[in-house]
Amino acid sequence: MAKNQKAMPALDAAKLRENALTSIRLGVEDFQRSQGGVSPDPARALSSIRNLFAGVLLLFKYKIANGVVDPADAAALIFNPPEILPHPDGNGGVTWQPAARFKDTTIDVATIKKRFDAFGIEMDWDVISKLQSCRNHLEHLHPAHTLGEVADFVAELFPILRDFIHVELEEEPAAILGDAWQIMLLHHDFVADIKEQCDEAWAEAGIPDGMSEWLEACKCSECASALLKPAPENVDAGDTVESDDERFLAMCVKCGHRELIAPMLLEALGKSHTYDPRDGEEPTLELCHECDREAFVVLDQACLWCRCELDYTECEDCGDPLGQEDQVNEGRCSYHAHAYEKFMSED
Ligand SMILES: [Zn+2]
Ligand SMILES: [Zn+2]
Ligand SMILES: [Zn+2]
Structure with a gap:
């Protein structure tokens, strides 16, 4: 019967893998140029996020396609399943049947997550969702605002890609990503060092205990980097965030922008208490x-x-x-x- 033979677009797993790696390499190249020392190029930050997100999704799809023996099964897992449509039986009843063809579109993040769950593949979806929402809002972002954000993403993506490529693909990231991998590794370690220094400095800055958990959510309002440290002048003066909140500044390690830390902490707290x-x-x-x-x-x-x-x-x-x-x-x-x-x- 025609309705059971659901025509499917062809799937080439090797090509999926190649496209994934190319996308990630391009994303890292764009990232490097966006940061680029003397003349950073903010437009590259947008293209970096676009490429990294696309590359990561392709790599996930490759893993799913690779988990089954039959290429037809692989395609069925990667392409969006046919829509289920109502068929009136002419006597006032209705039956539901899938449309004849699989769609030409491939599965999105939400469906990839379902496939991963089904195959028992673990993933830190928080980081992927952050990357996705940034990708989705790209058109509305001022490029300069993403310079810090993309830097954070590349750092956060590093352990995820490392583990995924090791554990799920059983390959060596350095071997399949080449220079791009070295750039990510150096950047990740660099960010991890600075993050540790920032955390240590804030621990001495007298943030009220109940407020310190909101520090994680604070970001530079100029470049969106989460790498903020207490301004040296406040530290030198012996100020505490709790008592001197009207002058205690956070300084962005990435772009040098300074702003009061207390309103940022209170805003983050407020956001977790929204109500309608x-x-x-x-x-x-x-x-x-x-x-x-x-x-x-x-x-x-x-x-x-x-x-x-x-x-x-x-x-x-x-x-x-x-x-x-x-x-x-x-x-x-x-x-x-x-x-x-x-x-x-x-x-
Ligand atoms: Zn109070
Ligand atoms: Zn900044
Ligand atoms: Zn009462």
């Missing part, structure tokens, strides 16, 4: 009544910046959790405070 009032959701983060910073976590009944906690945490009549605004009622929710007042005045 249209859905009837309540804010989970508030302005702290003690320190005046947007760092009071409602659920924890405590401020991540100044560590202040509530004197009264639950209503002594109904047990409901109390918030900052309930503290004036000295241990009751507004409803029971009101009831209590009424009861006392009637007395």
